[in-house]
Amino acid sequence: MINKSRLMQKLLKEKSVALFMHMRPDGDTIGSTLALSKALTQKGIEVKVFCSDAIPNKFSYLQSVETVNNVFSGEYSALVSVDCADVTRLGDFASAFASHKNTYNVDHHISNTKYAENNYVENNASNCENVYELIVEAGLKIDSEIANLLLTGIVTDTGNFAHSNVTPKTFEIASKLLTFGANVNEIVYQNFKAQTKERAKLHGMVTSKIRYFLDDRFGVITITQDDFIKSGATQDQTEGFIDFLMGVNSVEVGACVMEIAKEKYKISFRSKGVDVNAVAGTFGGGGHTLASGCQIHGLYEEVIDKIVFAISKYLQD
Numbered sequence: 001m002i003n004k005s006r007l008m009q010k011l012l013k014e015k016s017v018a019l020f021m022h023m024r025p026d027g028d029t030i031g032s033t034l035a036l037s038k039a040l041t042q043k044g045i046e047v048k049v050f051c052s053d054a055i056p057n058k059f060s061y062l063q064s065v066e067t068v069n070n071v072f073s074g075e076y077s078a079l080v081s082v083d084c085a086d087v088t089r090l091g092d093f094a095s096a097f098a099s100h101k102n103t104y105n106v107d108h109h110i111s112n113t114k115y116a117e118n119n120y121v122e123n124n125a126s127n128c129e130n131v132y133e134l135i136v137e138a139g140l141k142i143d144s145e146i147a148n149l150l151l152t153g154i155v156t157d158t159g160n161f162a163h164s165n166v167t168p169k170t171f172e173i174a175s176k177l178l179t180f181g182a183n184v185n186e187i188v189y190q191n192f193k194a195q196t197k198e199r200a201k202l203h204g205m206v207t208s209k210i211r212y213f214l215d216d217r218f219g220v221i222t223i224t225q226d227d228f229i230k231s232g233a234t235q236d237q238t239e240g241f242i243d244f245l246m247g248v249n250s251v252e253v254g255a256c257v258m259e260i261a262k263e264k265y266k267i268s269f270r271s272k273g274v275d276v277n278a279v280a281g282t283f284g285g286g287g288h289t290l291a292s293g294c295q296i297h298g299l300y301e302e303v304i305d306k307i308v309f310a311i312s313k314y315l316q317d
Contacts, residue, residue, distance in 0.1 A: 125154070128157070267296060
């Protein structure tokens with residue numbers, strides 16, 4: 001592991017840097033990657049940002065999302081992954097990253113596999129908190145655009161400051177970002193209130209068929225390919241669905257099971273106490289103690305049986 005002082009000393013000496021978000025980008029990887037990009041350019045470093053998937057439309061209020069590239073090209077003195085616990089989370093760019101001789105890994109997941117040459121992994125509530133501290137450590141300027149990017153990641157990864165991962169430092173950094181010009185009202189509206197009628201229809205469809213297991217302590221919300229077709233919504237519009245499930249009084253652990261292809265499911269776990277990072281780890285996934293994920297192949301009912309059994313081993317009587 002490398003400390004933040006040494007990491008920034010090295011990074012600021014690079015001539016050209018490629019920054020990578022994780023696939024299926026969320027607010028934290030978008031905010032932390034673009035904020036770091038904007039900060040590094042202050043030192044005259046040539047920077048390009050890449051993501052193997054398209055940026056969800058709801059983040060269009062962040063003007064710099066237009067600079068993100070979906071096809072990797074060029075030669076760089078360093079490659080930096082941002083908010084990626086595992087190199088495979090880089091999607092189409094994983095092999096390019098793994099084969100490069102000078103790599104950096106800036107992340108906050110406890111499941112991080114330390115896959116880069118230089119690994120900076122601090123278990124903060126969001127990776128944007130890590131990037132904020134790196135920018136401050138380097139003495140770089142935080143303008144209103146960088147502040148908006150960083151606060152977006154903090155707000156989204158903490159569920160609008162509602163998750164148990166929030167610390168006093170989270171609020172302290174958020175407060176400072178407001179003084180730099182971050183627009184918290186727009187960030188909260190775009191990420192937690194604004195929605196299309198298609199998303200509203202999908203939400204109603206899937207919440208009406210929530211399933212409960214293990215004496216109602218484990219809840220499952222399922223989103224099928226057919227649900228997307230009937231509602232007209234897209235996969236990137238499902239963020240926050242699991243939060244509705246976690247509001248059910250009896251539910252201690254929740255799972256959002258999303259069909260992403262035939263017999264292929266993306267599982268997102270949330271918990272009020274159970275270590276779902278360990279649960280996801282049994283299926284090759286990971287994340288945080290109370291919020292984690294994985295992918296499972298198989299028939300739907302077989303997938304449900306697998307995750308119910310896995311959760312049952314961790315729920316205490």
